[in-house]
Amino acid sequence: MVGGVAAAPVLAQDPALSPPSYPPLPAPSLNFYGSPGLLDMPSAEMQPDGQFSVSYSWFGGQARYNLTFQALPWLSASFRYNGIQNLSTTSFSTYYDRGFDVRARLWREGRYRPEVTMGLQDFAGTGVYAAEYFVATKQFQAPALGFGGATGKLKLSAGLGWGRLGSYGAIGNIGTRSSFTPGSTGGTLSYDQWFRGDFAPFGGIEWQPNARWGFKLEYSSDAYVAETQDADVFVRKSQLNFGAEYQATPRTRLGAYYLYGSEVGVTAQIQLNPFHPVRPMAVPAPLPIVPRSDWAKTEADWSHNWAQSAESSLTLRDQLAQQLEQDGLILESLEIDSTRAEVRFRNPRYRSDALAIGRTARVMSRMLPASVETFRMVPVRSGMGLSATEIRRSDLEMLEHDAHAADALVAVAGIGGAAPLPDAALVSPDLYPAFSTSVSPYSAPAYFDPDQPFRLDLGLDFKASYEPAPGWVLSAALRQRLWGNVKNGRASNSKLPHVRTDQMEYAQYGTTLENLFVSRYWQPDHNLYARATAGLFESMYGGVSAELLWKPVDSPLALGFEANYVVQRDFDQRFSFRDYKTFTGHASAYYELGGGYQMQLDAGRYLAGDYGGTLSLDRVFDNGWRVGGFVTLTDVSAEDFGEGSFDKGFRFDIPLDWMLGKPSRNSFGLTVRPVQRDGGQRVYVPGRLYGQIRDAHRASLIDQRARMWE
Known part of the structure; x- marks a missing residue:
């Protein structure tokens, strides 16, 4: 037959993939720092595993933009960008600051035992929001009292805080602690300050009568010394804060508050979970x-x-x-x-x-x-x-x-x-030969300019690809900016070669050749994969690149080597080049830790001629979601590197099929650095091997085995 x-x-x-209904609430409500909590104070709760939350909060001349990821059921990490108006201890009309938080649950809630969490707040920033705390939370059933439903939730939280959270009503002291120093470059771990200085109690109560409404009352242990005593950002009259929150949709929550006896505050929260797509597939x-x-x-x-x-x-x-x-x-x-x-x-x-x-x-x-x-x-x-x-x-x-x-x-x-x-x-x-074209929108953000924290270019990419034979690819992309203000950013003040910090100069031109390159892929031997690429790789660099990857199908370990000779492109991004040229290359080790966690270690020479290594850790979900972070340390000193001390950041990638409910291999992703400097920077070469190959190897196929029957 x-x-x-x-x-x-x-x-x-x-x-099972349908969007959740309102009961129960999709996650614990977030505080003004983007972490589970009351208003300004934290609670011990954890978000659902894998949850990715974006929130904005404002009160008393202070704006906080927060990103939080629940990396493990018991561990979460946050990145925050703050703006404080009229902080007279600095030379800025609005003082902008970046910070990282981490929270670890010590034990779960039991029948009689509360949930307990330890947190480090702004542990690698300038110290303006630096704090540490232990907090406990216990939940009870509570009457709905006319809000619909038979019962609601009552949550009681209490804790001890150090740093900012130990600045009011201190009941004890452990050692000494440095105060916030304006103008610090930040970026280094202040571990010698953790759980040092005065400590003070805080606490509060949250009542959720149903799946949409929540009401909060807290006692804050933050005296806001820098904002109310050293400056006149706002007037603090009380340590009691009140608020109400409304779950507008299963993924969005809005709140309004009265804080410190004088200020009105608002928050908006968006909570996304890889396990709950926007549209069912x-x-x-x-x-x-x-x-x-x-x-x-x-x-x-x-x-x-x-x-x-x-x-x-x-x-x-x-x-x-x-x-x-x-x-x-x-x-x-x-x-x-x-x-x-x-x-x-x-x-x-x-x-x-x-x-x-x-x-x-x-x-x-x-x-x-x-x-x-x-x-x-x-x-x-x-x-x-x-x-x-x-x-x-x-x-x-x-x-x-x-x-x-x-x-x-x-x-x-x-x-x-x-x-x-x-x-x-x-x-x-x-x-073969095969020819394809596409038109797609693009966005090019620029972050954390002190004059304007977020800049953005928007436009269209016109792409064409030609494959004359198996393993050969000739590709080009023409970019047309339609709107943007990245070109108005600040000029570089870097002491290193300007390998990345001239982004403003490259943004002056509306029509550019984003890339034009030819690549050859082949398998030189069993378990070996190879790539050679030549041309204009990206907006800033062109040259030649070669890569070799060893990756057995059934091994969690892969080893790779990449060598590049690159020349910096002219600002107009056509066919001319600047004088700067360099050799850059890395040896890489990739390891699948299990449970969707992937670790990568790169060691070699970076674009500015510095030597060092990058450690990356990502969590990859079966549906294509990816969230991770990286840290790069090189032989560039913190002083020469500048603000931030060393390169670090986080990245996320959200698959389009998760949002649209239709099959697609495309995704939307961003890499966010607290500050873009020239140390620890790599060239972007299209079509690197590991990401293409790993998805079809044994670990990925086993993780997605149920999909063989779809």
């Missing part, structure tokens, strides 16, 4: 597997004679290509004999390679003759075979309706390396 029974596509929707349902016992009834149906006909094999290849195309997949080649078939395919549609492999296996089960028992699926990217999943057809037929099908299929499937393209493979015709 060469054909199969086609099923009409229907939309499949997983009820809706994709065409896969073709059902039709067991051979349903249609191969005679001895002739099981015959191997068809394999002797070259015409039959070509017909099978074309039918497979047509059916895979309906699933958004592209057949690269088919190698087949009477009992075994290998399909190499591209996956431009689905973020999950496990899903693409499962759909390919389904198509093979419906289209191939009954005698073919062994299926081998090889995802291909940039002309390279990434892995090979081998499954017995009889296992597919037996397990489709099994309650534990995902785990059972992994147990009987083999996942290994992809061999070179067999000589006998039937390559799909007319795939």
